[in-house]
Amino acid sequence: MTLLQVENVGFAYGKGRAVLEDISFDVPRGANVGLVGESGSGKSTLLRLLLGLDSPQRGRILFDGAPLDARDRGYMRGYRRQVQAVFQDPYSSLNPAHRIRRIVTEPLRSLKIPGDHRQMAEAAITSVGLTPDTLDRYPHQFSGGQRQRIAIARAIVARPALLLADEAVSALDLSTRVRVVDLFRQIARDMTMVFVSHDMGVVAALCDRIVVLDRGRIVEAGDTAAILKNPQHPYTQSLLSSIPRMPDAAQPQDPT
Amino acid sequence: MTLLSVENLTLATRDARLVEDLSFTIAPGERFGLIGESGSGKSLTSLAVTGLLPQAIRATGRITLDGTEVTGAPESRLTALRGSAVATVFQEPLTALDPLMPLGRQIAGPVRRRLKREGADTAAVAAEVRALMEQVRLPDPDRLLRAYPHEVSGGQRQRVAIAMALACRPKLLIADEPTTALDVTTQAEIVTLLLDLVRERGIALLFISHDLAVVGQVAERVMVMRHGRAVESGTAAQVLTAPRDEYTRTLVAAARRFDDALEGRG
Numbered sequence: 001m002t003l004l005q006v007e008n009v010g011f012a013y014g015k016g017r018a019v020l021e022d023i024s025f026d027v028p029r030g031a032n033v034g035l036v037g038e039s040g041s042g043k044s045t046l047l048r049l050l051l052g053l054d055s056p057q058r059g060r061i062l063f064d065g066a067p068l069d070a071r072d073r074g075y076m077r078g079y080r081r082q083v084q085a086v087f088q089d090p091y092s093s094l095n096p097a098h099r100i101r102r103i104v105t106e107p108l109r110s111l112k113i114p115g116d117h118r119q120m121a122e123a124a125i126t127s128v129g130l131t132p133d134t135l136d137r138y139p140h141q142f143s144g145g146q147r148q149r150i151a152i153a154r155a156i157v158a159r160p161a162l163l164l165a166d167e168a169v170s171a172l173d174l175s176t177r178v179r180v181v182d183l184f185r186q187i188a189r190d191m192t193m194v195f196v197s198h199d200m201g202v203v204a205a206l207c208d209r210i211v212v213l214d215r216g217r218i219v220e221a222g223d224t225a226a227i228l229k230n231p232q233h234p235y236t237q238s239l240l241s242s243i244p245r246m247p248d249a250a251q252p253q254d255p256t
Numbered sequence: 257m258t259l260l261s262v263e264n265l266t267l268a269t270r271d272a273r274l275v276e277d278l279s280f281t282i283a284p285g286e287r288f289g290l291i292g293e294s295g296s297g298k299s300l301t302s303l304a305v306t307g308l309l310p311q312a313i314r315a316t317g318r319i320t321l322d323g324t325e326v327t328g329a330p331e332s333r334l335t336a337l338r339g340s341a342v343a344t345v346f347q348e349p350l351t352a353l354d355p356l357m358p359l360g361r362q363i364a365g366p367v368r369r370r371l372k373r374e375g376a377d378t379a380a381v382a383a384e385v386r387a388l389m390e391q392v393r394l395p396d397p398d399r400l401l402r403a404y405p406h407e408v409s410g411g412q413r414q415r416v417a418i419a420m421a422l423a424c425r426p427k428l429l430i431a432d433e434p435t436t437a438l439d440v441t442t443q444a445e446i447v448t449l450l451l452d453l454v455r456e457r458g459i460a461l462l463f464i465s466h467d468l469a470v471v472g473q474v475a476e477r478v479m480v481m482r483h484g485r486a487v488e489s490g491t492a493a494q495v496l497t498a499p500r501d502e503y504t505r506t507l508v509a510a511a512r513r514f515d516d517a518l519e520g521r522g
Contacts, residue, residue, distance in 0.1 A: 038439035039410070144294075173293035174466060178510040198439065201514030228520050242444040244469035245515050246508070247496050 003029040003064060003162060003192050004050070010058030011045055020216045021043045023059070025163075032188040032206030034224070035196045038239070041213040043196050047166050048195065052076055064161070081111045084155035090147035090178060094139040100125070100150055101135035107158045124157040125150070128183060145176035149183065156187060163187065165195045167170035169202055181205055200243055204228055212236050258320075259284045259296070259427055259460050265317035267300055267309070267484075273485040274313065283425065287454065287461040289475030289492060291468060291507070297484040298464050302430050303423055305462070306342055307334035322427055339369060343421035345450075347433035349413035355407040356442065359400030359416050360385055366423040385508040392449060411442035422453065429454060432464045447473055468511040472496045480504045 013022040013040035020042045027033050037043040043166045049061060050237070061068040063082070069075050080174045084107065087093045094103055104121045107113075128149040139147060148168065155163055165184065169177045184206055197203050203210060204224060212235065213220040219233040219253040231237045267275040275297040292298040303309050305319055307326050319326040322341040324333065343366075344423040346352045350357055353362055367384045371377070389397045392415040405413055414434060421429055431450060435443040451474060452463045463474045466495045472492050479489035480501065488501040499505045 082332055105427065167462060174468070174510045175293065175506050179512055199514075200440070201518050204520075205517035225520050238441055240518070242441045243518060244444070244447070244467065244473050245518075246469050246511050247472045247493055 001029045002026045002062075003031075004194070005062040006046075006050075006059070007062065009046075009049065009056040009057035009061065011042075011049060011054065011056050012031060013045075018216055020049075020056075023213075023216075023218055025192060025211050025218065025221055027192060029192055031197070031209055032193045032195065032207045032212060033204035033209045035194060035211050035213060036198070036200055036203050036239075038198055039212035040195055040215060042216040043198075043213050044166065046213070047085075047194075050164055051055050051083070052079060077111070080107075081113070081158060082161045084158065084160040084162075084166040085166065086148070086151050086155050086168045088171055090144050090151060090171065091183075094147055096102060096139050098138075099135070100139070103139070103150065104135065104154045107154060111158055113158055120157055121153075124153040127187075128153045129158070143176070145172055145180055148172060148180050152180075152183065152187065156191070161192060162179055163191050163193045165193065165197075165201060167197055167199075170197065170199060177202070212239070229230055257283060259286075259322060261318075261320045262301070263318040263320075265315065265319060267297070267304060267313050267315050269312050269314070273484060277302075278317075278484075278486055280479055280486070281490065282290050282428065282460050282462060285454075285458040285460055286477065287451075287463065287475045289471035289478035290462065290464045290494075291466070291471050291478055292481035293466055293507075295483065296481040298481050299432055301481075302344065302432050302464055304461060305430065306338055306344060309329075315488075338424070339424040340373065341426060342428045342430060343424045343426040344432060345414070345417050345421050346432040348437050349410065349417045350405060350437075352417055353413060355405055356386070357405060358402050358407070359474075360369060361414060363388055364422060366420050370424055384423070388411070388423055391453065392416070392419045392480065393421065394419070407511045409442075410438050411446060414442075414446055416439060418446075418450065418453070422457075425457075426459060428460045428462060430462045430464070433466070434463075434468065435470060436465070436467070443470070450474070467495060468507060469515070480507070487514070 006023055006025050009020055009023040010018055012018045035043050035046060049056055052068060055070045101121055104124055105117045108117045108120060121135055125132060125134050130149055169180050172180055181202060195203060195207055208224055210224050210227050212219050214235045220227060220236045232238055258281045263279050265275060265278040278301060290298045304315050309315060309507045315327055321337060324337055363385045364381050367381050368378050371380060386397055393417050394400055394412060409469060435446050438446060447470060465470060465471050478492045478495050480487050482503050487502045488495055488499060495504060496508060499508050
């Protein structure tokens with residue numbers, strides 16, 4: 001079953017040139033799709049459309065079979081219950097003046113979700129690998145990786161159908177990044193996920209499908225393993241060949 | 257022979273030690289990589305080498321660059337050293353360049369200072385600026401000379417920053433995360449450019465990065481820092497393929513995780 005369908009979407013800011021042109025792809029329920037592109041590829045704009053922050057000027061986005069309408073406030077309330085996001089910067093995405101409990105339970109309150117919020121917050125914070133006493137503390141008491149875990153707890157506390165992640169591990173140090181990627185992998189087991197990133201290595205480690213964007217267009221899309229093994233489009237090929245690799249353990253090489 | 261020698265360097269504020277008992281040397285023409293995550297002290301170390309530390313940070317130990325003692329040197333001696341002995345390329349070319357000055361004039365600045373220093377005729381400035389733009393492979397010099405930083409791409413801005421550093425004809429080039437803010441395809445071009453330029457001219461390179469694979473492409477010897485201390489150093493091949501320290505092993509394993517995923521072995 002398809003959870004999200006993007007159909008021939010086109011978008012431009014104001015009267016400027018098109019930022020997205022003829023974008024079409026499907027996200028099956030339970031899938032974990034990576035949107036990959038460099039700066040200017042339009043990946044952030046596409047994510048804004050998926051969040052309902054802007055509406056496409058051409059084409060449409062279907063969620064669970066129904067068109068996404070960013071101007072319909074009633075519809076958007078229901079949509080937000082289904083779709084949550086994690087952003088790049090763990091320092092600016094958590095309100096510094098609020099305790100973690102208030103931050104994590106915020107979606108439950110704003111979406112008026114019934115139930116024991118205390119218990120739901122504890123379940124969410126435990127599922128991201130933090131202890132319940134985290135909830136009584138403030139954002140500044142945590143490292144970047146821990147803050148990103150808190151942001152993930154907030155995103156999953158209302159049990160959304162779709163998790164959108166925007167460069168969600170890009171600001172983290174390498175050793176932390178590996179652990180947060182593992183957490184995303186674990187979470188993606190019971191959730192549909194769209195993971196936007198410039199980092200092909202992260203997407204390769206995390207997503208089972210990849211959509212490659214270049215200057216507002218999809219240049220290649222498909223199964224991750226197939227694209228990595230045999231990239232078809234010259235842009236995908238150059239993207240993959242530009243990634244610096246570790247020297248080979250078997251034959252230590254001269255860097256020349 | 258040693259171009260840069262750092263001996264028992266400790267950097268501290270009133271209440272914290274940021275770098276502790278750090279020692280390393282760089283020979284003329286050698287490419288040395290400093291690896292570390294955020295908070296490791298790698299950038300502070302490079303600022304100490306150029307004498308650009310914030311006032312609140314006190315340095316002890318001894319830094320000698322091209323025969324001149326940097327630690328405790330008066331500003332006048334440091335100014336002479338920057339440019340003639342060492343030049344730096346920083347991470348973010350958008351903040352390192354003056355937003356209100358055309359690129360041609362920004363490159364001309366260090367060219368003119370060098371020609372004066374050498375007692376040469378400054379009439380050669382314009383020709384030299386064009387030659388530098390060609391060396392860093394900046395296209396369309398007529399347009400770019402008059403362009404402002406915001407009008408060109410991130411990769412082109414970094415090429416301008418490299419041209420300015422080369423204009424000084426330094427013996428040591430410090431590159432502090434020079435490709436981190438760039439797209440991966442641009443990053444590959446800038447790394448190749450930097451390598452070509454320092455090799456051709458025999459310039460020593462202090463390359464600072466959190467990205468192990470990039471350091472592996474650039475450096476002959478590396479040092480890994482964590483929380484202000486060196487945890488391991490050796491040849492790039494040894495440290496990146498057979499790390500001895502526990503923390504280095506974690507970093508190398510993490511980098512290989514993403515490499516493996518790219519090879520479909522994830």
